[in-house]
Amino acid sequence: MNTTHVFVADTSALVGDAYRRAYDAVSDARRAAVDRLHSPVAQRASLGAELLLWRASNVLGLPKASLVRDAHGKPHPEGKPFGFNLSHSGSVAVCAVSDTEVGCDVEHPRDALLKVTERVCGNAEKAFLTSLPPHERLDAALRFWTLKESAVKACGKGLSVGMERFCFSLTNNGATLVTAPVDASWQFREFRLPSGARIAVCAGTTIEDLHIITL
Numbered sequence: 001m002n003t004t005h006v007f008v009a010d011t012s013a014l015v016g017d018a019y020r021r022a023y024d025a026v027s028d029a030r031r032a033a034v035d036r037l038h039s040p041v042a043q044r045a046s047l048g049a050e051l052l053l054w055r056a057s058n059v060l061g062l063p064k065a066s067l068v069r070d071a072h073g074k075p076h077p078e079g080k081p082f083g084f085n086l087s088h089s090g091s092v093a094v095c096a097v098s099d100t101e102v103g104c105d106v107e108h109p110r111d112a113l114l115k116v117t118e119r120v121c122g123n124a125e126k127a128f129l130t131s132l133p134p135h136e137r138l139d140a141a142l143r144f145w146t147l148k149e150s151a152v153k154a155c156g157k158g159l160s161v162g163m164e165r166f167c168f169s170l171t172n173n174g175a176t177l178v179t180a181p182v183d184a185s186w187q188f189r190e191f192r193l194p195s196g197a198r199i200a201v202c203a204g205t206t207i208e209d210l211h212i213i214t215l
């Protein structure tokens with residue numbers, strides 16, 4: 001593969017027969033997780049995220065391996081023939097697939113993020129947010145949040161590696177990792193969806209353009 005591929009899908013079409021077909025196509029563990037969810041939006045997103053992984057594997061010619069979760073809850077294909085990571089927010093599902101460990105995050109803008117970001121941003125990041133005109137702050141906060149979460153998810157150690165330990169510098173052309181708790185030669189790539197949602201991906205190889213998939 002040598003590069004990282006990012007797939008995105010809108011899961012809101014998974015209703016009726018499409019929902020039943022998706023339910024039949026995913027793993028037993030996913031079906032059990034979906035059965036435990038109460039919100040139809042969350043059920044469709046969870047189902048759609050795994051379905052997206054199988055569609056991505058198909059596109060990339062990868063084997064449909066069984067999935068196992070490690071001690072931190074991060075799923076891997078059995079035997080780790082490749083790396084992947086899933087994220088879902090609202091009806092959007094994202095799947096990043098790579099030769100290396102990979103993390104991805106998708107989030108929609110919401111005002112509460114400005115407050116939450118305060119907690120996980122370093123001094124330079126906070127100063128950058130304050131320097132922006134108010135109408136640009138939420139999108140920048142969303143960028144910091146998704147970038148930090150993608151890095152945490154690439155590490156795969158859950159919340160024990162805090163988001164505040166990854167700090168970024170943002171420009172209109174992309175993000176640069178300024179400080180990190182681990183020595184890794186990571187690359188980051190960001191995508192903005194028409195809805196304003198932001199996706200960030202962290203991986204050890206070049207990250208390709210987004211593949212948009214219809215489930």
Ligand SMILES: CC(C)(COP(=O)(O)OP(=O)(O)OC[C@H]1O[C@@H](n2cnc3c(N)ncnc32)[C@H](O)[C@@H]1OP(=O)(O)O)[C@@H](O)C(=O)NCCC(=O)NCCS
Pocket residue numbers: 046049071072073074075085086087088089103104105106149152153154155156157158159160
């Ligand atoms: C993983 C985590 C960052 C998820 O963040 P989130 O913004 O709520 O959710 P996202 O939609 O972005 O990502 C969820 C997906 O990440 C994946 N995931 C789960 N655990 C993960 C981990 N430790 N690292 C990376 N990815 C993980 C899963 O595929 C999950 O989706 P699924 O359950 O539908 O398969 C967060 O919940 C977390 O850190 N959990 C671990 C908690 C922990 O430390 N537990 C200790 C266990 S010993």
